Amino acid sequence: MAIIGKPINRVDALLKVTGAAKYAAEFNQPNMVYAFPVRSTIAKGSVTAIDSSAAEKSAGVIKILTPENAPQLKAIDPKVKTGGMLGEQLLPLQDNLVYYFGQYIALVVAETYEQARAAASLVKVNYSKEKHAIDLNTELPNGYKPQKVQGEDAQVNEGKTAPVIDATANKISYTYTTPTENHHPMEPHASIAVWEGGDKLTLYDSTQGVMGARGTLAYHFSLTPENVQIVSPYVGGGFGCKGSQWGHMLLAAMAAKLVQRPVKLAITRQMMQTNVGRRPATQQKMAMATDDQGMLTAIRHHTDSYGNKSDFFEPSGKQTAVLYKAPLREITYKIAKLNIGTPTYMRAPGETPGTFALESAIDEMAYKMKMDPVAFRVLNHTAEDPSKKHPFSSENLLDCYTIGSEKIGWQQRKAEPGQLRKGKQLIGYGVATATYPAGRSAASAKVQLMADGSVIVQSASQDIGTGTYTIIAQTASETLGIPVEKITVKIGDSSFPPAPVSGGSMTTASVNPAVMAAAEMVRKELLALATADAGSSLKGRRPEDIGYADGNFFVTADKTTADSYADIMRRNNKNIVEACTTAMPASGSGLGAPTAPCMEAPIDKEENSDKEKYSFHSFGAQFAEVWVDEDFGTIRVKRFVSVQDVGRIMNEKTARSQIIGGVIYGIGAALMEETAYDHRWANPTTRTLADYHVPVNLDVPDIDVHFIGKPDPHISPIGARGIGEIGTTGVSAAIANAVFNATGKRLRDLPFTPDKMLLKS
Template sequence: MSIIGQGIDRTDGRLKVTGAATYSAEHQLPRLVHAVMVLSTVPKGRIVAIDSAAIKAMKGVRVVMTHQNAPRLAHSKGAQHEDKAKSSGGQQTKPDKKQQPPNPKLSLLQDDRVQYNAQPIAVVVADTFEQARDAARSVKVRYAKEPAQLNLDQARQKLRAPEAQPGRPSESKRGDAAAALERAPVRIDALYTTPIENHNPMEPHATIAAWDGDHLTLYDSTQNISGVRRTAATTFGIEPEKVRVVCPFVGGGFGCKGSTWSHVMLAAMAAKLAGAPVKLVVERTQMFGPVGARPLTEQSLCLGATTEGKLTAITHDTVSHTSFVDDFSEPCTAVTRKAYQTESLHTTQKLMTLNLGVPTYMRAPGESTGSFALESAMDELAYKLMMDPIQLRLANYAERDPEKNLPWSSKSLRECYRVGAERFGWAKRTAEPGSMRAGRMLVGWGMATAAYPANRQGAKASATLLADGTAVVRSGSHDLGTGTYTVMTQIAAEALGLPVSKVRFELGDTSMPEAPVSGGSQTVASVGPAVWQAARGVRHKLILMAVADRGSPLHGVAVTDVDVADGWLSHGTDRARREPIGAVLARHGGQSVTAQSNAEQEADKKKQFAMQSFGAVFVEVHVDPDVGTVRVPRIVGAYGVGRIMNAKLAHSQLMGGIVWGLGMGLMEKTEIDWRYGRAVNENLADYHVPVNADVGAIDIVVVDEQDQQINELGAKGIGEIGITGVAAAIANAVYHATGKRIRDLPITPDKLIV
């Protein structure tokens, strides 16, 4: 029986439920002191004065780090500015853009500039957390305020295209979409909007920084230990080998911990000044501003179709907000460019720049927001055509990737539509809005397509078979609560031929073989093959030892005729010829056997195939006709996501994505006071997310899908596809229930009772 695919319990589960799992803020270091950030309270201006003298006199305070005394950084804008001023006789000059640091979004106290409200402007270090927090809240700052760009209407007058990224063009075209729309007998033209949303993982960002000479160790809550290492090395002008980043557990990330934010480097800078290890935990209210958010989007989407429902043109023009500090573009058009077959398509991405913190990745960035617009528009088209929404999608089914004109490595979307509709009971739906009821409640049924790229990057791993017959497998990856420890243990156990109980997988340390960022739903698809190859390398070495060993019952057997399973080596046909792994190692002096791997996707594969995961989401809503409240008693999701590595964890990931989609559709919104550019619901009480009482029955089915093109395991990522399409399916169900089309998320009661 294959170990891969079994829904075994989390190997790290006991550590977590007993409190033995060590998160970033829980590492114990001698002489540890505590730091708290001070954030700006104006959206733009200069710091005229910071009253640090009085703060330094407070009990326990060791350091008050501001732009006046922060270590000068060789690669910072402030340091370059200062150096150029010196070389030009004191005259201020603009920093050379070519000399900018690789991570310009970092606010590292190198100058007196304030570019957004809640920007880090000081760090207070004290003996205890309470002392540091008290001192930080006592800091008095005087500003020279400047006019801030916080007016959306004005910002729209200065739209600009983002810098194109690989796979994320700011504009894409095929055919003549404008002309095709003019000719189309049926058209949909609508504007869809999504708000700023903030990550709220249970574990906030946290860093412990410790220097030993010019060597730096960072215990950081991150999705990218190698990225943090590179940023630290660049920031402090030291070799990457002198930076170690440790992160064995992450209490939720969802994209916000994929980047290196200011607090990480500020902790290291404060540790330099304090002469002791420094712990800096970002407070819950500080999660709104300096560590990113999903940007607001305004999406104008037009569909042109024949009277039979065949799409003839799609245009999708997106505006999302970015920051004056650095750019971030929400790639909303990514899903539109390849979702449905049409000969004419035109998409654009534009940015409006505001004095807010830099936006960042949030679960399925672009696909979640973009699918809301596209799948809502498809539903509107279906109603206009008086056509079943599933039939409309099947009529425009893309047999190949329309953007790249490549065959799919695998695509099971037809089966997802069929299975999902069957399990939901879609055939019982009456099409007329407002035609279904449950008592006094209006009942609505809606559906949408889910999609997300099947991403993969290169990754490394090592595997070591020990004298006692157990194995240790390592890769510098991450477990965000997604189950990486467990899945990699299963992959390694099957590759080695050992029981799961005999394999220990380790991650979260840059001293281990390098792995990519745990983002883009790519960890299993990337690290899994590396683990498999390293473990198979050890297995092969073990077999070679046995067949060459005169003391082994397998001596002289062809390597291909030896099986390894459940801790035993055996002849493929003569099962009497077998011995335990430990016996082979013992005869060779008890030496361990090690293999390394560097797993890269074959370059030709990406040129030959388009790689994507697909699904279909079906939602039932109950709407109170008097007060406009929306309840979601059930959701069905059917997905084609390659070979499943662990059935239980896959179900958990898909369910989690659906729940987040529920929140996106009905609750999540960061309320900004546009006078000052600060979030007013910067806490878990006022920033609404679904709780157990909001979540009804969730039925998930994964259709059988084989994909040998993405990797030898056939594994695709599943962390993000679950959120895609859910908000649209809810909006479509609300329309079916009420006849009111809500194009502005979240769908709150006030929008339904107007």
């Protein structure tokens, strides 16, 4: 019964459209109170005094937490692996130091939300203010060169490309910039903390990682992990900012412990700009050279960016390490420290801004060599990871170029810019390569088959809007031979068998193999009962001769010889048949992935024994058609084609939706998204969705999505790779390249607002 891959509707769709799906802020508790933070109005310095007298007299106020009376948390120890990850190395209300505008410096707890917010406005704070750092260019001379980026060397072949590039006339060298951007999922962060008996904590939270949140809270509150439960059944988008643990979670738990009542803390849209991470601005210096035939001889990619209270910085050179056949590549970084809220992971961190720079530069190099941009990419294509010298586990990028060219109508494109128009609209076509690593981690799942034929699947994974509920149900359905309608998926709870964070596009490749393995164990146990059961028509039959579908076993050569799951369980006095197992990253071909009993705790890093044999990446091709108004400089993306090589497709409908969402995300980055700051105070001036522009319906064109659909034989027994992030990569470059083809104007600074089109090159 083939159900994996089918475009079935989301199994949680009815709950969502009727409002029955409960999000973090909706788990109201008896006797619950509300918390609202007081935030710093300076960007650097210290708090010298807090006057809360007026706030304490305000209606409904129960408690005001400051560094003077807040519960003390266990200090951060970089050597301790908690299983989670603080978004910033900064515990709230543990001292009086200020590192950025909007930092939490006090917390008001009151009977109602309105009372807490009103009282917070009455808290008076005195500061010892220091000069803050806000400008990237000013602070770069004082920056540092990191030695590692996500476990890899951060300074690769520094200085080695200069002789090669300088020695040829076939070269380009340009700088591409991207601004600070914020995530802005539809659902802002929220936490409800409930203590029982002083040593058991339940936190309802909007998070991409229930197990990570459990580990972080357990560590800092000195609790055993088993005494912390994180509940997050539905998440209204994350994009990376909900992948780490932030101060509001700790504040909610601190306040609930202090007042001995459940506490809700829901942060505002304005706080989304300051307190839960962002994508930092980058300045990327690209240079490359080719021989006379157009073969790349060297690529140089240097990124300047910023950080604050963490080791994270935007790893914009990641894709430059894996794309194209250049024999020499130099990838380096320099990071300044700014007094802006701490940067963090944001949808395809590194690759999203990095592909803008690399793929724009590739387009410029192709134009200089008078080559078609697609042909130039094909000429320099590699099926081997050029940095690791491993073959890719599965790679069909050339097919992506071919299909995308056909679907966008690439043959209509003119090599020289400005040749196509319709009235005042200049028309252009652009292409860019998409790529993102294909990660996989160990994950556990429990599958329970009930006597009535229903199935329950449990795993401490999350559905952040991607369709995880649905593809888990499809995996269990196909493996057991039971209709999807009888499968109930339970995720988003740390009390379930552990699974990794829903980040790095690895949930599908990690959790579904565990579901498949557990379901196979259940099916095989049930079949063993049948073949040993004197009351079964299958008694004595060989397992390899028996098929399964619709809740029945049958002899494949004679489907009338059958036995139902329900009858087998009834005759054997079984109310439930269950299995719980851990699927670990593949060994060898991946067709026989090892399993183990359910983990007690998650593995805190990705493991894959095949990493020494293969390089795991997904690839794609992004094609854009743009129309540019020659009078007003407005850019409209009229059509977009995205062709993706992401392994096996688990659900064509939800997968297509993910790529469409990623492309829209990329259109926002290309044309409008930018977090602006008032440099006098280092506070964001784009404080709401009225200020911070994202694409709306009129900004979004027809988006044509195609999948290669070939399973990756090495990633897992299922052959599927994650797709949540790759759809964004390359989009802004494809649009930039199309704008150049339409107008002859090269845009190298995101976002492409009309003023940049109207200025002279």
